[in-house]
Amino acid sequence: MKNNPAFTATSQVTSEQDGLAVYVHWPFCESKCPYCDFNSHVRESVDHARWRRALLAELAYEAALTPGKPVVSIFFGGGTPSLMEPATVAAIIDEVARLWPMTSNVEITLEANPGSVEAAKFKGFAEAGVNRVSLGVQALDDAALKLLGRRHDLSEALAALELATNTFGRVSFDLIYARPGHTVDSWGAELRRALAYGTDHLSLYQLTIEPQTRFAELYRRGTLMLPDEETQADLYQLTQEMTASAGLPLYEISNHARVGSESRHNLVYWRYGDYVGIGPGAHGRRNATATQRRKKPEAWLEAVETSGHGMEDELALPSDMRADEALVMGLRLVEGIDRARFKVRTGMALDDAIDPQAARRMAELGLIEMTPSLLRATPEGLMVLNSLLGELARA
Known part of the structure; x- marks a missing residue:
């Protein structure tokens, strides 16, 4: 991967270094995808007014602990946040603005599944203040969508993408590659089509087998086969070359964007900034403290209505952690x-x-670059990032 344009073309991105990000977790989905290990649940019905009150209560709890911090981003994740009522999204955004100062260019993102959107609802989300949508397309192929357990087909995905680009200023969508049967040629054709839609951001994930998922069971039985490691590496390399050529260089190991269109919310995470997380199972990092909410929706809801928050754990993090x-x-x-x-x-x-001997060894191997101002993985290092981290981190 030497002289990879995806690496050399990416410039430093900037954000408000001391800002706060707000994550809102909506745990409900219409169905559970076989590869998904997120905290998502299927329910026949949801009391939206009750959930709205609980989410607002959690915002108030967190605001008391982070007074005056400017909010740089709000992210509605899940689950399937596009199943929320626009009125709930609007109430949350309004409450964030009431409880904290917000930067003038605050980024407000909502995740959406193509099968759960409609013109009126997207219009309602935009009117509520959402200015960025992330669509869970996952594949541009009907057979692959069926394999992945998605409820939408390709025509629905493309209709949702067109609707999103006509409604919101910024649009991203997700694709999963290194799927069973994926080849360099088939992924190249699919990615070429994805890039032609002209969105300013793409999230491109290699399929991984997560424990406690349906795919994990199929993989264990040998009925789900992934491409071999060499093919996976070739798919990753192709992804970097094509996205860089299209003006969406890699800026994070699975994310690509036009310069200036990176996800500000996720940059807060990756730069280890402060963020609050509300809703079932949500994690947060604020004031050197790790937070985690109760995971089961009903348990979280009952806790909020009893004590004003659904906190499961708050842990002060020492410097080494x-x-x-x-x-x-x-x-x-x-x-x-x-x-x-x-x-x-x-x-x-x-x-x-970091382990100094390991760092010198990794630098000699061309896996990391160290300067007086930064440490970063090279393109070769990003390909083996998990192993690299295992070497660098002090025991």
Whole structure:
């Protein structure tokens, strides 16, 4: 992967370094996909007014602990947030604006499944303040969509994509590659079609087998076969070359964007900024504290109505734990880790958080680049990032 244009073309992206991100988890889906290990649940009905009150209560709880921090992004994730009522989305956005100052260019993203959107609902989300949509397309092939357990077909996906681009200023969509039977030629054709739609952001994920999923069981039985490692590497390489040529270079290990169109919300995570997470199973990091909400929707809802929040755990993170997390998150970025910011966010110098002998060895192998101001993985390092992190992190 030497001289990979996806690496050399990506410039440092900027954001409000001390801003706060707000994550809102909507845990409900119409069905459970066989590859998904997210906290998502299928329910026959949802009391939207009750859920709205609970989510607003959790915002108030978090705002009391992060007063005055400017909010740079709000992200509605799930689950399937496009199943929410636009009135609930509007109420949450309005409450965030009431509880915290918001930056003038605040990014407000809502995840949507193509089969759960309609023109009136998208219009309602836009009127509520959503200015960015992330569509879970996952494949541009009907057979693959069926394999992945998606409820929509290709025609619905394309209709939703057109509707999104006509409604929102910024649109991203997801695709999963390295699927069973995927070849370099078939993925190249699919990716070429995806790039032709001209969105400013794409999330492109290699299919991974997650424990406790239907795919994990099929994989164990030998009835689900993935491409071999060499093919997976070729698919990854092709992805970088094609996206860079189209002006959407890699900026994070699975995400591509036109310069300036990177997900500001996810950049907060990867740069180890502060974010609050509300809703069932949501995680947060704020004030050097890790938070996690109760996972089961009904348990979370009951806890909020009883005590004003659905907190399962709050853990003060010592400096070494913060450093480990910041290292894992930051090396996912093509820009790498800024040494000065790392020390401010973790209380530890970056060189004290990594194994110096391993770092020298990884640098000699061309897997990392170290300068007085940053540490980053090279294109070759990004391909073996999990192994790289295992070597670099202090035991």
